Amino acid sequence: MSLSTTSLITYLGNSTEEEAIFQNGQAREADYPNTATKLDGDWQHYPPSSPEISYKGRWDSQYISWWSAPGLKFGFEADNVACTFGGHTSAGVLVAYRLDGQDWMLTNVTANSTHLLIMPRTPGWNLTTSSTRTLELHVTNWALGVQLAQVHLSGGPARLVRIPDYSRRMQFIGDSLTAGYAATFEGISTYAWGLGYGFGDTEFSITAFPGICVTDRPCHGNSRGQSFQWSKTVDTSQRAIDMYGDSPPDWDFGLRPPPDITVINIGTNDNATDINVSSDQFYNAYVSLIQQVHTTWPKSHIIVQSLWKGWARTNSTWTEQSGFYYEIQDVVKHFNGGRLNKKGGEGFVYYFNTTGIMQHNDYSPANHPTDVGHVKVASHLMEYIACF
Template sequence: MGLFKLLPLLFISFSAATILQNGQIRPNDYRNTTVTARDLSSEPAWVSYPPDAPELSYKGRWDHQYISWWSAPGLKFGFEADSVAISFGNYTSDGVLIAYRVDGQDWLLTNVTANSTHMLVGPRTEGNNLTHPSIHTFEMRVTNWAYGVQIKCVHVSGPAARLIHVPNFPRTMELIGDSLSAGQYATLEGISSYSWGLMYGLGNVEFSITAYPGICLHDKRCYGNLHGQTFQWLKTPDTSGRALEIYGDGPDIPDWDFESHPPADITVINIGTNDNNTANNVTHKDFHDSYIRLIDEVHVRWPASQIIVLSLWEGFGETDNMWIQGGGFVDIIQDVVRSYNNGSLNERGGEGFVHYFNTTGILQHNDIGPLYHPTDVGHIKLASHLMQYIKLTFGWVLDQTGPEVQHDTLYWNDQTSY
């Protein structure tokens, strides 16, 4: 049996009604948070903030219309209020699942849609039902990598209700990748991915997951994506169908404004699986040159960023009675990393800022799901190893000490005899 290739399915039919988990329908009885104008009028006087209010902090990539892109983008702000509601604009995907929480409480889930308002925090919401502190923090994340939301307005109510700006964390990370990093086929997709587990798990880190299923590193059409990451990483939107509907594939695609956002202290790159598939016909030279180009693009924009390059895993194949892990572009990726550390590319910024992370041995064959992507456990294992690597290599302290990271991954036995 040969080693299988990862075959991303870009144009699958998403459904807010049915999600399969281990072959069974997973309950998704998420709370209905939709409210009407009449519902709002029953509350005390509301104070409304526009999407460009300075109190609002957008996480990940959002465009000038306050439309979210890529995997697990978010919104964060402080508030002093009894209730918080958000109105979503017409570019919000129908039924997109969002995760949200108050302070350090566990994530809550709800489906939102275009041109709707959702009461996400009330007097009884976990965290907000405490009298101390009186000022709370609200976080929201889009769970999916192809869907998104548009923020139209944020509302608060209660005596002297107000929003408060929450300062950014002191550390920033960026992850560039494809479906493996975007969380495709994980239980809750983007917020179940190793990318999420790594960066949220480190704690006190601002981050962006610039990853999309099926995308190649080399700039060419791959599995419906019109461009590779050497092109798309420089742009605000991803390569989704909704991005094409809004911006097309021409000069109207907005560039990402790197200067208006904090530089990444660490950039993780995990890409190349789609390039390595014969269906996309990317040559070794094209892959090598494109990797150099992407690293150069990162280094020009963030000269102080430390770059971690992950080796590719290509799943497992059975040989005799053993499962053997495959790899892709192994020698080429190592050559790319060495070229930044042996003096031959000093004109590109010196030595020592590109690091190689070998994924071999972290995942076993049962850490790969039926659709060729990591299981939730596989994602957690990879995130945990990367966290320790960053701690040991760069001296980062693991600051996350309590708040839930992955949601719906609580597996335990609570029987004393069985």
């Protein structure tokens, strides 16, 4: 969706310590624990290439994270865990991390700094006698990222342990609605995050960025569209341009097993009046994207969502808005012999109609879903996918 609404709020992605983050009209507390530390004593040090570290989402060859909610996970046998973040880490990026399956904790990290994340005082430390614990960490800000430089362990054997990935996998492709623009904690407040973790035992990746079109053209600050960019390691952010210019590296799809489910929500930006994408241009770009996805992952079920475009007044009530309503259905029909394969059947492309899932108050003043709106979409999608 267009970023012309940024004047209405200050979003986490570009916020600084001096800026307020507004939630329900009030400044939200953003004073997270300071985990920065200086290492002393006896520590074991592990490089980012350690095979025990499992990366989630897209990371480049320099161990720099991209797109929305990328993360990492590893097991450890130690009392203390710290991570050093390299020079390409965004200043003050907010990360969510947790011990085992405990509640998520938040902290701001920055370039060339070391952060003590786990210690015996960490909540939940004494709730199990298992010698192997896990640390999971995700970037919350869609426009920012981290570079992992080292993992440090102390106490006990002080060794990393490989935690097997879950067998079920999901992929999300989209724009701001999937990346988490204007959601409380951006990437980790989205329907995609809620769906991935709501299913449980699921690996997932969110290849989404605000303002991007499916049509390969300049669009609300993005130089390329998803029909091109989805297959790249990096997103369309300024930091990606600064590092890679107009030659972003291809993503190595062999690094991860193929997803069982691919969920796509794209086209709201193409439908903006200032972009002026025709129905034919949109249709052709969307068909191209799905063809690429199917060629890459031939066994993945592809779910295409109808667009959410907020609400408008109609006399004395609010009316839900959509965009490219029939064009998206035509895209699905293209792959299903002229039929709209809503669920089941022999096709591999499925149409998910989002109409009626959210109400007017499920959209924020920034014209994007609230956290509750994201929960509603995730819940309905979960029921839809569970029937496959």
